[in-house]
Amino acid sequence: MASHTDDDADGTEAGGTRRAEPTAGAIHLEELTKQFDTDDGVERVFEDVDVHIEPGSFVTLLGRSGSGKSTILKLVSGVLKPTSGEIRFEPDDVTIGYVFQSPRLLPWNTCLENIEFVHEHNPAYSDETGREYLDLVDLSEHYNKYPSQLSGGQRQRVGIARALSIDPDILLMDEPFSNLDEITAEELRAELLSIWQQLNKTIFFVTHDIDEAIELSDRILMLGDGQIYADLDVPLERPRSIDSEEFLSFRQQAIDTFHSV
Amino acid sequence: MSAETIRSGLGDRLSDVDVNQWPARIVGIVLFFVGWYAVASVFPNELMPYPIETLRVVYDLVGSGKVLPEVTATLTRIFWGFLASMLLGIQMGVFMGLDDYQRKFLTPHIVIGLSAPLIAWSVIATLIFGFSIYAPILATILTAAPFIAITVWKGVEDIDTDLLEMSNSFGITRRRTIFKVVLPSVAPELFTAFRFGLSLSWKIVTITEIFASNSGIGYQIIRAYGFVRFDEAWAWAVIFMGIVLILEYGVIKPVQWRVLRYRPDTEISLVG
Numbered sequence: 001m002a003s004h005t006d007d008d009a010d011g012t013e014a015g016g017t018r019r020a021e022p023t024a025g026a027i028h029l030e031e032l033t034k035q036f037d038t039d040d041g042v043e044r045v046f047e048d049v050d051v052h053i054e055p056g057s058f059v060t061l062l063g064r065s066g067s068g069k070s071t072i073l074k075l076v077s078g079v080l081k082p083t084s085g086e087i088r089f090e091p092d093d094v095t096i097g098y099v100f101q102s103p104r105l106l107p108w109n110t111c112l113e114n115i116e117f118v119h120e121h122n123p124a125y126s127d128e129t130g131r132e133y134l135d136l137v138d139l140s141e142h143y144n145k146y147p148s149q150l151s152g153g154q155r156q157r158v159g160i161a162r163a164l165s166i167d168p169d170i171l172l173m174d175e176p177f178s179n180l181d182e183i184t185a186e187e188l189r190a191e192l193l194s195i196w197q198q199l200n201k202t203i204f205f206v207t208h209d210i211d212e213a214i215e216l217s218d219r220i221l222m223l224g225d226g227q228i229y230a231d232l233d234v235p236l237e238r239p240r241s242i243d244s245e246e247f248l249s250f251r252q253q254a255i256d257t258f259h260s261v
Numbered sequence: 262m263s264a265e266t267i268r269s270g271l272g273d274r275l276s277d278v279d280v281n282q283w284p285a286r287i288v289g290i291v292l293f294f295v296g297w298y299a300v301a302s303v304f305p306n307e308l309m310p311y312p313i314e315t316l317r318v319v320y321d322l323v324g325s326g327k328v329l330p331e332v333t334a335t336l337t338r339i340f341w342g343f344l345a346s347m348l349l350g351i352q353m354g355v356f357m358g359l360d361d362y363q364r365k366f367l368t369p370h371i372v373i374g375l376s377a378p379l380i381a382w383s384v385i386a387t388l389i390f391g392f393s394i395y396a397p398i399l400a401t402i403l404t405a406a407p408f409i410a411i412t413v414w415k416g417v418e419d420i421d422t423d424l425l426e427m428s429n430s431f432g433i434t435r436r437r438t439i440f441k442v443v444l445p446s447v448a449p450e451l452f453t454a455f456r457f458g459l460s461l462s463w464k465i466v467t468i469t470e471i472f473a474s475n476s477g478i479g480y481q482i483i484r485a486y487g488f489v490r491f492d493e494a495w496a497w498a499v500i501f502m503g504i505v506l507i508l509e510y511g512v513i514k515p516v517q518w519r520v521l522r523y524r525p526d527t528e529i530s531l532v533g
Binding site: 074077078079096098100102104106107108109110117118120121146148149166 | 427442445446521
């Protein structure tokens with residue numbers, strides 16, 4: 001776990017398949033509204049959401065379950081279409097990687113084949129690339145294992161490697177650690193931060209866990225009642241220690257804000 | 262033992278599963294012959310010959326060159342009937358899985374198809390087509406297609422929509438999604454449909470041959486019976502079983518094992 005930073009530095013020098021200067025994209029949500037037609041009429045999920053996310057930043061969308069956080073992520077990824085409003089990216093042709101709450105691996109494919117699956121349009125892809133990203137998430141021993149032979153944390157690592165392997169400018173993460181035990185989740189959070197700092201990706205992260213949001217992000221958006229009702233910059237230095245005085249006092253402030261709606 | 266060793270041990274077993282099942286299969290076949298021997302010793306010999314005698318008749322039949330044309334005739338009918346049943350059944354099953362309206366429309370047809378006795382379809386198909394090859398084909402479709410449809414329907418219904426959404430969010434084309442996500446996820450049901458659809462096809466084709474044919478294994482069985490040559494009727498039945506077993510262990514099982522080996526071994530041994 002601890003050594004993967006060094007391994008990766010070696011891998012980049014030797015392999016050189018990753019871009020020399022990783023790019024990160026900006027996301028602009030402009031007056032975004034989403035409603036669903038249900039049997040009981042129109043259900044409005046959120047209305048006039050305006051968010052601008054800087055390239056390379058780590059932004060977390062915090063909200064209770066059912067608040068529409070995942071819907072916003074699905075709109076950004078293009079799986080859903082907004083009712084009105086616009087989503088723009090900079091540059092226009094950003095690549096987006098998606099990490100889901102459950103890893104959503106193809107159970108009939110090995111780890112390596114699961115990575116290969118998303119490279120349909122990438123003629124440059126080789127197993128070498130796949131292995132490089134599995135190494136990045138510390139799965140060097142498991143290239144040819146099936147998901148059923150892995151632990152929950154390892155499966156989620158494959159999901160993260162898959163999303164990173166397309167060299168995305170933007171990484172969308174939908175409660176990726178909420179199905180894991182806390183110790184594993186904590187390990188993966190630390191690794192995610194270290195990967196983010198190495199690769200310079202824009203990360204748009206969704207969670208219902210305030211501590212997770214504070215530990216990871218530059219900026220926290222709170223979603224409730226169909227609105228972004230708070231937008232906090234996290235003023236803490238990295239690496240963050242969750243029992244430092246600054247952390248705890250900011251945590252209290254965030255909790256108060258969170259419950260203000 | 263560390264967790265790592267346990268897991269890699271599991272991985273090793275995963276690849277050995279098929280080999281380990283051979284002793285059990287051989288014991289099963291031996292027990293079948295023992296049971297046959299026991300039953301044959303109770304009944305008069307002209308009604309139920311002993312296995313060895315029957316195998317001798319099989320040997321003579323094969324040596325006489327009579328077997329191949331009859332087997333070819335039956336296999337040809339089964340091939341076309343089964344192929345048509347698979348195409349139609351898979352089509353119906355996919356429609357039923359995707360669309361509620363079509364499911365409601367097709368369900369009564371399927372229920373009737375599943376519950377009508379095999380012999381009814383044989384007779385009806387023969388009345389329509391007489392001695393032509395279309396009679397067994399139609400009878401096979403009426404018998405096997407509903408079963409295939411209902412099995413495939415379950416498979417299509419159980420496709421993990423989360424995986425489809427994943428595929429969509431990574432911009433994967435429809436074609437690749439069908440081959441890499443949809444087909445593998447209905448593969449277990451396709452195997453069930455294939456195996457039971459094929460065995461239904463065997464049964465219905467041989468029954469139809471009794472009515473509406475002057476060739477094929479079913480015709481030879483009823484002919485031997487008509488001439489009171491029970492040992493020959495048994496011999497044809499054994500030839501029939503032999504071909505079914507060769508298909509099962511020579512073709513279906515190996516393919517199934519290759520396709521489904523990603524599953525944990527406990528699951529494989531439960532269905533295998």
